[in-house]
Structures are given as C-alpha cells and as structure tokens.
Amino acid sequence: MSYFLRRGRLFAALAASSSALVLAACGGGEEEQQTSSGEAPAEDVGLVNEGQLTTCTHLPYKPFQFEQDGKIVGFDVDLVDLVAKELGVRQEIVDTPFEGIQSGEDLNARKCDIAAAAMTITPERAEKIAFSDPYFDANQALLVKKDSNIKTLDDLEGKTLGVQSGTTGKLYAEENAEPKGVKLKDYEDVALELSSVKSGQVDAGINDVPVLLDYAKDNPELEVTQQFETGEQYGFGMKKGTSEKLATVVNRVLSEAKQDGTYDRLYEKWFGVKPKSSS
Incomplete structure (x- = not known):
C-alpha cells in the first residue's frame, strides 16, 4: 500500500x-x-x-x-x-x-x-x-455473512461497514465507501471488528486479505467477497x-x-x- x-x-x-x-x-x-x-x-x-x-x-x-x-x-x-x-x-x-x-x-x-x-x-x-x-504483499477485502447478498461496496449503500481505526482499510473506506452512502463504524482492534461482522452488529468489515481469509476459514458462515488492489507491502x-x-x-x-x-x-x-x- x-x-x-x-x-x-x-x-x-x-x-x-x-x-x-x-x-x-x-x-x-x-x-x-x-x-x-x-x-x-x-x-x-x-x-x-x-x-x-x-x-x-x-x-x-x-x-x-x-x-x-x-x-x-x-x-x-x-x-x-x-x-x-x-x-x-x-x-x-x-x-x-x-x-x-x-x-x-x-x-x-x-x-x-x-x-x-x-x-x-x-x-x-x-x-x-x-x-x-x-x-509481504497485501491488499484489502470485504468480509460479510454468506447470506447477506453483499458482494461489493455498492451493495453497502445505507448499511454499516466496520473499519479498524488508523488503517489503510479505513482510509480506503472513507474514500470509496462513504461517498456511496455507507456508514463507517470504528474499531480499535481487528478482533472486535470481525466479531461484529459475525454477530451482525455491522453488515461488513474491511481489512487485510490474509487476515479475513483466515477468519472466514474458522467461521464458515462468513465469506470474503470483493478484494481491492491497493499495492500494500509490509x-x-x-x-x-x-x-x-x-x-x-x-x-x-x-x-x-x-x-x-x-x-x-x-x-x-x-x-x-x-x-x-x-x-
């Protein structure tokens, strides 16, 4: 990134x-x-x-x-x-x-x-x-419930997207999701962000691809949908x-x-x- x-x-x-x-x-x-x-x-x-x-x-x-x-x-x-x-x-x-x-x-x-x-x-x-x-090369992605019918940022209009404070994922959401009418909810900790997607407190979460894939693997009711090429490197x-x-x-x-x-x-x-x- x-x-x-x-x-x-x-x-x-x-x-x-x-x-x-x-x-x-x-x-x-x-x-x-x-x-x-x-x-x-x-x-x-x-x-x-x-x-x-x-x-x-x-x-x-x-x-x-x-x-x-x-x-x-x-x-x-x-x-x-x-x-x-x-x-x-x-x-x-x-x-x-x-x-x-x-x-x-x-x-x-x-x-x-x-x-x-x-x-x-x-x-x-x-x-x-x-x-x-x-x-390490990393990009951003969306984590959603499998039955949510949310595939892209466009599908989040009027809904809430969880973001991790201070991250590139949050910045990407501010620049690309908020203009589409998406409400952002801040979390200091990635675990809180992802658990909020799982519990339904937010409609989706944005974070680094490998972290979301790992979380979805352990929580099969969730899935990673849209990925965003940001060119990030750790x-x-x-x-x-x-x-x-x-x-x-x-x-x-x-x-x-x-x-x-x-x-x-x-x-x-x-x-x-x-x-x-x-x-």
Missing part, C-alpha cells in the same frame, strides 16, 4: 494508559545460537536489552502474530526469530497498542528494537520509522537514524530466507499455499 496509512489504531486513552504485556516468543532458546555469517555480537547492533531482540507488536493479528497454547506464534514471529538466530539472541515480544508502533513512538522510546505487526510501508510512516525491505520497523546495523542484518536475513526456501516454507506453514513470488 503505497498511498494508504495502514494498520494502526487511534490512541485511545485506555489503550495509551494500559501496561504493555511482555510475552516470550515461540522459538526461544535461540540465545545459544552462534551467528551464521560472523555478524557482530548483539550489543554491537544496539539492542535495547542484552541477549534479546525485543519486538513490539499488537495482538491478535492472526496469522501474523497471535497467542496459541500460551505462546506468541505467527508468520511475523517466525521471520523475526530468524533475525534473532542470526544475532545469537532470543526474541522477546512486547504486546502494545498499535498507535505507538506505527507512529514510531515505541521505537524512539526504546521500548523495542523492531516492530513486527503486519505494518504497511507508507511514505508517512517512513518519515518516522526505518523500514526493512518489504516482506515491512519491519526500526528506530530511524540509529538502526542501520540492525536493518542491514534484517534485510540480509530476509534475502537469504527467500533464496534458500525458508521464506516459502514459512509462508506455506501459515497461509496454506506457497507465495506467488518470494523475490
């Missing part, structure tokens, strides 16, 4: 004041791993905490990051585990409101070393965040101006994972299919 403000949440007072929940990522025990290519020790890349790569994310955003059997797992988690392994440290995950992630505030405050939250690279965000190379975020060494490692790990088949294997693990292209 080169022109949308993607996946964020407006900072609500409650979210801003809530304490961050720190959870260990799946794949622990990597702290004993030696770096595979002679990379400098972890402290030389300026990690917030010695011996660990601290990751900011906002849960849940299945299948990118979510809790399962007491562990945080997902596609993003597995990719950042590769970076932690390269550095010879373990990954530690901080669950925190997305507004602080996408604004760069958490990175600037040294709450974490890297942000992995299915976050789209945008020019606005790139002014505040140092992004990695893109690691990137990992780092503190702007002081993370050049870490960004170099991240980009190298992503490149090597795509070349040696690791990226394809992880993609298929979480999305059920191989990527069209991992180059």
